[in-house]
Amino acid sequence: MNGIVFKPIGVIHTPYDNTGDMPIQPPAGKGIKGMVEVYPEYADGLKDLDGFSHIILLYQFHLSKGFQLEVRPFLDDKKRGLFSTRAPRRPNSIGLSVVRLCSVEKNILYIENVDMVNNTPLLDIKPYVPDFEKIEDIKTGWLSAVKHKLLKMKSDDRFDADF
Numbered sequence: 001m002n003g004i005v006f007k008p009i010g011v012i013h014t015p016y017d018n019t020g021d022m023p024i025q026p027p028a029g030k031g032i033k034g035m036v037e038v039y040p041e042y043a044d045g046l047k048d049l050d051g052f053s054h055i056i057l058l059y060q061f062h063l064s065k066g067f068q069l070e071v072r073p074f075l076d077d078k079k080r081g082l083f084s085t086r087a088p089r090r091p092n093s094i095g096l097s098v099v100r101l102c103s104v105e106k107n108i109l110y111i112e113n114v115d116m117v118n119n120t121p122l123l124d125i126k127p128y129v130p131d132f133e134k135i136e137d138i139k140t141g142w143l144s145a146v147k148h149k150l151l152k153m154k155s156d157d158r159f160d161a162d163f
Contacts, residue, residue, distance in 0.1 A: 012037075035108055
């Protein structure tokens with residue numbers, strides 16, 4: 001393969017103009033409102049989306065620079081393998097969030113529970129379908145020991161710093 005090129009289909013607008021104090025996962029951003037502007041040439045693809053309460057947003061961590069294969073994740077002080085974390089500094093800076101879809105007006109999606117920085121490039125939208133996403137017998141590895149911290153976490157300078 002020579003490479004993969006993604007073209008943004010829109011942009012995500014949130015109250016966070018920088019990564020400081022931004023929630024690191026949607027539960028930490030509970031109730032925080034945002035807006036997804038889908039570019040007009042993709043607006044027809046939003047047909048029937050308003051029947052879903054939640055959507056999956058795939059986006060680019062456009063402020064992340066570089067990556068390391070071992071990182072100190074937001075919820076731990078110990079270095080962990082990058083792929084056992086949801087750290088933003090990755091070989092392919094792709095982010096994923098499940099957010100509440102409040103309404104759809106033409107090419108604008110009004111959402112809640114945002115955890116991304118303002119002007120984040122949107123790569124794709126998928127409906128959240130519990131019957132498809134339901135998985136039983138879940139193990140959460142090292143996260144099980146720090147689960148109590150999940151709703152309190154805000155971002156810090158790990159988007160740009162070398163940890």
